[in-house]
Amino acid sequence: MNVVDIITKKRNGLTMTRSEIDYMVKGISEGTIPDYQIAAWAMAVYFQGMDIEETRDLTLAMAYSGEVMDLAPIQGFKVDKHSTGGVGDKTTLIAIALAAAAGIPVAKMSGRGLGHTGGTVDKFESIPGFRVELSRREFIEQVNTIKAALISQSGNLVPADKRLYAIRDVTATVESIPLIASSIISKKIAAGAQGIVLDVKVGRGAFMKDLDTATQLARTMVEIGKGAGREVVAVLTDMNQPLGYNVGNALEVAEALDLLRGQGAEDLKEVSLILTAHMLVLAGKHTDFQAAREELQQLLATGQAFQKFTEIVAAQGGRLDFSLPFYDLPQASHKEELIAREEGYVVDLDALKVGHAAMLLGAGREQLDDHIDPSVGVQLVKKYGDFVKKGDVLAVMHVNDINRLALARQQLQEAFTVGPAQPVTIPLVYKTVLSQNT
Template sequence: MTDFAAVDIIRAKRDGQVLSDAQIDWVVDAYTRGVVADEQMSALAMAILLRGMTPAEIARWTAAMIASGERLDLSSVTRPTADKHSTGGVGDKITLPLTPLVAACGAAVPQLSGRGLGHTGGTLDKLESIAGWQATISNEAFKRQLDEVGAVICAAGEGLAPADRKLYALRDVTGTVEAIPLIASSIMSKKIAEGTGALVLDVKVGSGAFMKDLATARELASTMVRLGQDSGVNTIALLTDMSTPLGRAVGNAVEVAESVEVLAGGGPADVVELTLALAREMLAAAGVDADPAKVLESGAAMDTWRRMIRAQGGDPSAALPVARENEVVRATRDGVVTAVDAYGIGVAAWRLGAGRARKEDPVSFGAGVLLKVKPGDRVTAGDVLFELRTDEPARIPAARDVATDAVIVGDAAPALTPLVLDRIA
């Protein structure tokens, strides 16, 4: 591999030039090996954020991230493989019911998930509230579970796109998280390296999402779909609303409980709707002919959930953690709920202990917010709007303030937004 000077590559991108394949290959590899310093990669990341990248540059950057580690070979898995990735939201527990549902329909779901940071929850944190459940499994156990159960939700192995792990941490502290080329390559390098045959992207839009507006979300979704298709992964994206939290539970154990309700044939209508919409897309992309609504109704997805949890050391029958303290907040007037702001509710759950400010922080499994209302609901003074749960009562006032501001009671019913805003293939 040709050697370059990192500062020349930084200057080139700073001045709006297109980086060559050789420059990209070298800088990603050299940064992974520690030859390029953090401050140099920080400068390059900022230049990329400000100057952007061409589709060819993004594709090559993604390929270089994949090449920094191993690629899983799932060719031995007997079922067609399909995965889902969400860009993160509030109350977004969809992976939990979706993974066993799609597996029960006949596909294999290799779901590599992450932890929460800030106001958005992490799938692994939620599942770790189940007694005994393990997030980390070997590649061999991963493939075996895919064959035997059809569903795995676990942490990505250390060998998968190590360049991304290093760069992600750097972007988080240098104000460059928002760069679409870097978001797209971060997500897609891991998903392509995991070896799935089909991928459905759930790109969230709204106050509780990373992408606040439809145009930016559409640009990110289109970039990721193109990267997937060009790498031989059948990729489609749904743009979905995240102005209001999904479901009524926001936290860790409370979201697991709500997911189990969905698998049992109940649960909030919006969680069921999005689970089925994504399941249909995943099954179609994998070439599996099945009706997920009928499979959900049959109880087969619940059976697969139990097998999946047990396969990773968890007890699906164990009682979930419950926070020691709780407080309800009531409506102060008659009216109609005009908004439940996803960002505010996410921050409230974080302040109660359900989330973390830094990657190394612990989370409280029982903490969170239980919403009793949705936009459009009529309330009278004294009705409960939401319940706060925490292990530390000192956390309640700050959480109460932000959650109270997030739930608005007015006079006129709001115009309701559809859950699925667009589809990109």
């Protein structure tokens, strides 16, 4: 088999065979195909696309290109939840606790974040003492005992995707639906999930900016997941403004804890309940979505979900003090307020600019080896649709390095637009894609 022939075939818009895809993936993961040929092939896929069978074959080939987690020793139907990435998106922290409190095993393997703020692992690591490195035996025992555990992604999980993504990132081929879908689903298959709930973010703070493209991605992921023998649901949620009020690692953990204690933001609560209810339905706990949601609301109201979160933290060595306002999480040394310059309604709150402000303060990474400061970030006081008076506090920046403040302030100021008329309501959830409605 010849790499140039495969590149030519895809460049000409023809369909690759499974053996050709396997050959490419093997060469990518083992390093026998050079970067420039991988880049040429990725560009051909970017322009010519892949049909659903090609995308499924690519997904499976990548999923089995390295280590595959065997979760068979874990009792019950294993469901994972994945977000395509947003600003202030801490729903995974809440969903893990809710699903586990409902008796659904969550064996969660997550990566570190690249971009606006940290990933789920970074958020948990902002809890003093929390261990994200567990042995396989510890991981499985913890899930069987308390129904949930979270570990950092294995170094040999889907090696083909690691190399392919790095090349796509520097060759302007990231925005390809077959390549995005296969990247996400291959990691979930390799991590051992039987059921997958996908939170596909839509809007300026998301990778998918428009609903049509996001819907196409969601349908592709649901279909290839189904073809790979997994149960998959995709929920398309808004990311034009941040989810909740806090953006930054320890800040987001604190907000998740507040919600689990009954004091959280309504938008964050709503999206978390919807996603976790789908996890319960996939796992067979309920056949009816509304019944699943009602159980989760009860678990929130009775404090059982909060108790489950504390069990997870304690099991992995984390330390929280619930007698303190910020739970003894790391706090920045300085707080700087952003003040409204005029009266009116917040008619726009640009999630991307809020995320950039948080990253400039040190809450995110521009490169994978960048250091994250867990204590910094942005705490919103006003959001889309809120009325403000001149002089009101719009947001608070949590800062350690004052030299970072000026650029972050500029980004945050530009994120807010105040106008005279109250804006129309933006839906939190646009649509849900199930296997039968793809």
